[in-house]
Amino acid sequence: MKRFDTFHPAALLLFYICILLLSMLSMDPVLLLASVCGSISFYCAAAYPRLSARSGLFFCVLFLLVTVTNPLFSHNGVTVLFYLNHQPVTKEAICCGAALGAMLLSVLYWCRTLQIFMTSDKLLYLFGRISPSLGLLLSMCLRFTPVFRRQYQNIHQVQKTLGYGGSDQPLDRIRCHVRSFGILVTWSMEHAIETADSMNGRGYGLGQRTAFSLFCWRLRDTLLTVFCLAATGGILACRAYGALHYYYYPAMTPHIWDAPHVICYSLVWLLMLSPVILEGVETLRWNYCRSAI
Amino acid sequence: MNKKIISCCLILLAAPLIIAMGVWMFQDRRYNLIILALVLVSMIPFFLSFEKRQRPTRRLMLIAVLTALSVASRFLFAEIPFFKPVTSIVIITGIYLGPEAGFLCGSFSALLSNFYFGQGPWTPFQMFVWGLVGFLSGLPSLLKNKDGRRMMEHPAALVLWGGFSGVIYSLVMDVWTTVSADSTFSWARYFSAITLSLPYTIVYGLSNIVFLLLLAKPLGKKLRRVMVKYGI
Structure with a gap:
């Protein structure tokens, strides 16, 4: 059980909106470093037993690619390192590329954790609250997709037994797939009409419907919401007082350590590292409880 | 009002x-x-x-089925890489059930299939582009006497629109690629993104054309039959 699984979907959504907004807000290297550290460590904590080295490698390559290609498109900056095809390659452009890569990396990693925690049932709960008929449509599609996949396997098996698509010719196999798909379409439409009639028979569309859900708003959801809003508000306020305005061209802005900057950076680090701290505390507590048995 | x-x-x-x-x-x-x-x-x-308009349940179910079919088709044709009939099914939905259903089918296909293939900041873009393709392919069928639908059913129109929608998809997604890698927009980067993704664009367009030609007639026939049979 992961700690973030137990939060209310609305609190979770707000948390992710704040985090993603801040990750894309500024090119400030301190903020981006915090976001990258927070997202990658949180992903490792969230996906712990099922970490894959291949996807990590892919993201490293992506980061390097963005870093290296930026100087090819941007020749701004005052510190020229060397010339490539008579075009200057500058230190600023490389640093800017690294910052862009870091931003991309952090957003992608936050989205990966979002996918772990914001499962379709939670999304459905949120969607269904705002818009009942869209929520209904979404839930039906979610149900139908695995049903159709299974039914397709059955149909395709039968078609093969009947002697279709058995040969090694690709065209023959494609034709068999299309044939099975056609059968699936007919079956699914008749099935859907039956479902619709059954829904009508049970009084769909008459007055208010309620939806069942297991989620309830607890104290920790309030705490998370207040923390997110306070931290984001604080960071934005600091931004209004001059923090997080970072420029790479023509020369990189030197870092100033005055009050708004220090407050802003500490808030950013606190917010970005909060998920992994929460997960870590939960894991420690779990291990402690288990060892106490 | x-x-x-x-x-x-x-x-x-x-x-x-x-x-x-x-x-x-x-x-x-x-x-x-x-x-x-x-x-x-x-x-x-x-x-x-x-959300605002009350819709017959049968029509709602038909949209749900077509959306689920387009999502499932991404798995069913897993044998052939990059050749996916998702866009073709979205276009067919637009042609037969109207622009609104086309938009819903397209955007929900993107949202749902990304549950399996990975959500990310590109999800809203995919939702928008596929939705738009579905919406636009439904517009001609709003014409009187169903002339538009008959026009869209013509193989030449299907080939043109299928190829074109593959190109639109690639162009809009490249805007996202450029902006996400650059955080401002630069034409040089955009053009290089388009050039790099050219093979994929061609494959998208081709697969749209192939699947539209393969599926439009049988799927359209089945849809029309169901619509006549149950009065949708």
Whole structure:
């Protein structure tokens, strides 16, 4: 059980909106470093037993690619390192590329954790609250997709037994797939009409419907919401007082350590590292409880 | 009616407001945030218009089935890489069930299939592009006497529109690639992104054409049969 699984979907959504907004807000290297550290460590904590080295490698390559290609498109900056095809390659452009890569990396990693925690049932709960008929449509599609996949396997098996698509010719196999798909379409439409009639028979569309859900708003959801809003508000306020305005061209802005900057950076680090701290505390507590048995 | 006009105006105002905020708050430097917000806002009217009107349950179910079919087809044709009939099914939905159903089918296909293939900041863009393709392919069938639908059913129209929608998909997704890798927009980067993705664009267009030619006739026939049989 992961700690973030137990939060209310609305609190979770707000948390992710704040985090993603801040990750894309500024090119400030301190903020981006915090976001990258927070997202990658949180992903490792969230996906712990099922970490894959291949996807990590892919993201490293992506980061390097963005870093290296930026100087090819941007020749701004005052510190020229060397010339490539008579075009200057500058230190600023490389640093800017690294910052862009870091931003991309952090957003992608936050989205990966979002996918772990914001499962379709939670999304459905949120969607269904705002818009009942869209929520209904979404839930039906979610149900139908695995049903159709299974039914397709059955149909395709039968078609093969009947002697279709058995040969090694690709065209023959494609034709068999299309044939099975056609059968699936007919079956699914008749099935859907039956479902619709059954829904009508049970009084769909008459007055208010309620939806069942297991989620309830607890104290920790309030705490998370207040923390997110306070931290984001604080960071934005600091931004209004001059923090997080970072420029790479023509020369990189030197870092100033005055009050708004220090407050802003500490808030950013606190917010970005909060998920992994929460997960870590939960894991420690779990291990402690288990060892106490 | 008054409420409707107000909500329309709010949405129409939202887009310039977001752009103005981008210029004022971020000194015109944070294109990735702004474009994401714009895409999300631009989808609201489509969803709102669906939510507002009461629809027969059978029609709703038909849209759900077609959406689920297009998502499932991404797995069913897993044997052949990059050749996916998703866009073709979205186009067929648009042609037979109208622009609104086309938009819903397209955007929900993107949202749902990304549950399996990975959600990310590109999800709203995919939702928007596929929705738009579905919407546009439904527009001609709004013409009187079903002339538009007959026109869209013609193989030549299918080939043209299938190839074109593959190109649109690639072009819009490349905008996202450029903006996400650059955070402002640069034409040089955009053109290089288009060139790099050219083989994929061609494969998308080709697979759309192939699947439209393969599926449009049988699927259209089945849809029409169900619609006549159950009076949808």
